Amino acid sequence: GIQVEQSPPDLILQEGANSTLRCNFSDSVNNLQWFHQNPWGQLINLFYIPSGTKQNGRLSATTVATERYSLLYISSSQTTDSGVYFCAGPDYKLSFGAGTTVTVRA
Amino acid sequence: DAGVTQSPTHLIKTRGQQVTLRCSPKSGHDTVSWYQQALGQGPQFIFQYYEEEERQRGNFPDRFSGHQFPNYSSELNVNALLLGDSALYLCASSLVGGGLGNYGYTFGSGTRLTVV
Numbered sequence: 001g002i003q004v005e006q007s008p009p010d011l012i013l014q015e016g017a018n019s020t021l022r023c024n025f026s027d028s029v030n031n032l033q034w035f036h037q038n039p040w041g042q043l044i045n046l047f048y049i050p051s052g053t054k055q056n057g058r059l060s061a062t063t064v065a066t067e068r069y070s071l072l073y074i075s076s077s078q079t080t081d082s083g084v085y086f087c088a089g090p091d092y093k094l095s096f097g098a099g100t101t102v103t104v105r106a
Numbered sequence: 107d108a109g110v111t112q113s114p115t116h117l118i119k120t121r122g123q124q125v126t127l128r129c130s131p132k133s134g135h136d137t138v139s140w141y142q143q144a145l146g147q148g149p150q151f152i153f154q155y156y157e158e159e160e161r162q163r164g165n166f167p168d169r170f171s172g173h174q175f176p177n178y179s180s181e182l183n184v185n186a187l188l189l190g191d192s193a194l195y196l197c198a199s200s201l202v203g204g205g206l207g208n209y210g211y212t213f214g215s216g217t218r219l220t221v222v
Binding site: 042 | 141147148211214
């Protein structure tokens, strides 16, 4: 099956800082998605981004499908951004990476 | 509009026992997928149900089985529990064919199963 690598594994930010999370895939992914898992375990879909760039408030994502990677940008981070961020693909049978644990300190 | 509802939220079972977890999909969704998430890892796909049939299965033994009912709700059954089955079990619902490959997954908050 497809392999998903995420980096960095852990990220500690001061409130207001910007950061970039990366996701690499071993094969082409037609339906790349980013999720945020809150401390209560629920996965929230942030972006469906098979290619190109999308923005949603302080979050944005870019996928370069030909090079099999995607980036998630967090700008002006807030404590509520803390949690684990996952990327997943390639289709309805989602393969998840191990995640990036983000801790935002006030 | 209710999202995905899972029950119970927490469960403690003994090795060798059997367990049933339940999932009600988001209103309007017809497909249910189950995932297992061990501590510190990403979720792993168990199987997906559509039209009351198992559509696709991940790399899980036959001890893991499921069912989908006519109202689209679903159950996950695990027999002969092992210590390694301790995990967060997540249910995700979606609508088949919903929007250009964006399956629009909605996840529940999960059932945390502890096997002792």
